[in-house]
Amino acid sequence: MEQSAGSQDGVVRPSSRQAPVSDGDRRKRGASRRGKPRGKVLNNIKKELIVTCEKGRCRLALLEDDVVAEVYLESTKRRSIVGNIYAGRITAVLSGMSAAFVDIGVGKNALLYLQDLVLMEDGSHVRPGKIGKALKVNDTIVVQVTKDPMSGKGARLTTYLSLPGRLMVYMPQSRRSGVSRRLPQRERDRLRKIQREIETEEGSTIIRTAATKASKKDLSRDLDYLLKQWDEVQNKIADAAPPVLLHAEPDLAVRVVRDTLTRDFKSVVVDNKVEFGRIREYLNRSAPELLDLVQRHKENAPLFAHYGVDRAIEAALRRKVGLPSGGHIVIDEVEALTAIDVNTGSYTGKNSLEATVVKTNLEAAVEVVRQLRLRDIGGIIVIDFIDMEIEENRNKVLETLERELEKDRTKSQIAMLSSLGLVEMTRKNVTEGIIDIMGRTCPHCEGRGLIFNSAAGHGGKS
Numbered sequence: 001m002e003q004s005a006g007s008q009d010g011v012v013r014p015s016s017r018q019a020p021v022s023d024g025d026r027r028k029r030g031a032s033r034r035g036k037p038r039g040k041v042l043n044n045i046k047k048e049l050i051v052t053c054e055k056g057r058c059r060l061a062l063l064e065d066d067v068v069a070e071v072y073l074e075s076t077k078r079r080s081i082v083g084n085i086y087a088g089r090i091t092a093v094l095s096g097m098s099a100a101f102v103d104i105g106v107g108k109n110a111l112l113y114l115q116d117l118v119l120m121e122d123g124s125h126v127r128p129g130k131i132g133k134a135l136k137v138n139d140t141i142v143v144q145v146t147k148d149p150m151s152g153k154g155a156r157l158t159t160y161l162s163l164p165g166r167l168m169v170y171m172p173q174s175r176r177s178g179v180s181r182r183l184p185q186r187e188r189d190r191l192r193k194i195q196r197e198i199e200t201e202e203g204s205t206i207i208r209t210a211a212t213k214a215s216k217k218d219l220s221r222d223l224d225y226l227l228k229q230w231d232e233v234q235n236k237i238a239d240a241a242p243p244v245l246l247h248a249e250p251d252l253a254v255r256v257v258r259d260t261l262t263r264d265f266k267s268v269v270v271d272n273k274v275e276f277g278r279i280r281e282y283l284n285r286s287a288p289e290l291l292d293l294v295q296r297h298k299e300n301a302p303l304f305a306h307y308g309v310d311r312a313i314e315a316a317l318r319r320k321v322g323l324p325s326g327g328h329i330v331i332d333e334v335e336a337l338t339a340i341d342v343n344t345g346s347y348t349g350k351n352s353l354e355a356t357v358v359k360t361n362l363e364a365a366v367e368v369v370r371q372l373r374l375r376d377i378g379g380i381i382v383i384d385f386i387d388m389e390i391e392e393n394r395n396k397v398l399e400t401l402e403r404e405l406e407k408d409r410t411k412s413q414i415a416m417l418s419s420l421g422l423v424e425m426t427r428k429n430v431t432e433g434i435i436d437i438m439g440r441t442c443p444h445c446e447g448r449g450l451i452f453n454s455a456a457g458h459g460g461k462s
Contacts, residue, residue, distance in 0.1 A: 064407070105244065180208055183209060232247070325360065328343055333433075340371075
């Protein structure tokens with residue numbers, strides 16, 4: 001970020017360049033998932049997007065081979081603010097935490113960490129050694145939300161601004177462009193050539209996986225739309241009186257269509273006339289070739305019931321999830337992490353204990369990833385697979401887990417499978433999961449799921 005000339009108004013505004021990235025940072029970013037194959041797009045799966053809306057609230061579900069893979073919901077109390085850009089006001093600078101609290105006009109003050117702050121000094125970007133030297137109370141700063149308020153904490157902020165389109169992401173402060181690594185190398189080379197031809201004087205772009213087979217005209221259209229958005233943000237910054245919203249992400253349905261819909265989808269089924277029109281209007285502007293995918297739901301049965309989404313959501317609220325052969329997994333979410341336990345259950349196998357365990361673990365690896373996506377579980381996750389004696393079998397389970405994670409758009413990191421059968425992994429946590437959105441902690445047992453006796457002073461309530 002850039003402090004204005006003379007800094008008399010205390011305004012920190014977007015700059016035109018981004019800080020150089022060290023080789024170490026690049027290595028960390030490239031190791032998002034151990035063993036993740038590059039240049040591979042999973043396009044042999046039948047995908048459908050289901051959109052149902054009622055009383056101004058929309059719910060969406062992504063189906064893969066007729067199985068509910070992801071559900072997109074919004075809390076009835078508030079909508080997600082991830083991606084929104086604000087002119088905020090610094091309310092406190094915490095040197096001991098290398099962070100600052102920022103009032104963005106939404107609930108609790110949001111948090112900006114030092115590593116998410118970049119300032120301009122003498123024409124080049126540097127990260128200030130101490131946040132207190134860069135920011136002062138009552139300074140105005142332009143920020144973007146990267147994480148919704150969750151668990152009583154305020155939103156998480158960054159000063160690295162980005163505007164996502166359907167085919168690319170425009171970063172007004174950066175000079176380093178790129179192309180999704182999930183695309184085949186030949187397609188990446190083709191898109192990189194087009195990217196150089198349409199590059200702008202300021203800022204850079206990251207071309208998304210959805211851009212596969214996109215033409216120069218398609219990419220130029222997407223870029224022009226994003227540049228227009230950035231011009232609007234800049235015009236608002238000039239007259240901003242913090243805290244004020246400078247740019248808002250579109251509503252949930254359009255946002256999910258933008259971020260997920262690709263040419264390999266079979267259909268987008270919508271049951272609401274207004275939302276049907278909004279989605280078609282967005283695609284008509286950004287991807288006219290996909291308009292034919294959007295269909296109105298014509299069955300009498302409610303859309304989510306017709307596709308079995310309601311049953312999938314109900315199952316996602318349970319601790320215990322069954323596996324095909326009779327085993328099961330148990331999912332426990334606590335504040336620090338999510339623990340997932342694998343059990344053989346009623347499955348006894350036929351050949352040997354090792355074979356029984358391996359089959360259960362392989363089924364569990366598939367179901368664990370499905371549940372992570374369906375429930376949108378983030379943060380630290382520990383999976384307790386059943387102990388296996390043979391290292392080759394442990395590798396099979398880990399490879400299955402990694403292969404299933406390739407279907408997940410959310411960034412994750414996994415560690416090696418230990419001799420005890422434990423896998424530690426992280427999954428990016430951006431918004432509240434399905435359980436947080438649809439439920440609340442029991443006020444009597446505080447989420448422990450216990451019935452206390454009267455001697456403990458709780459009157460036997462749970």
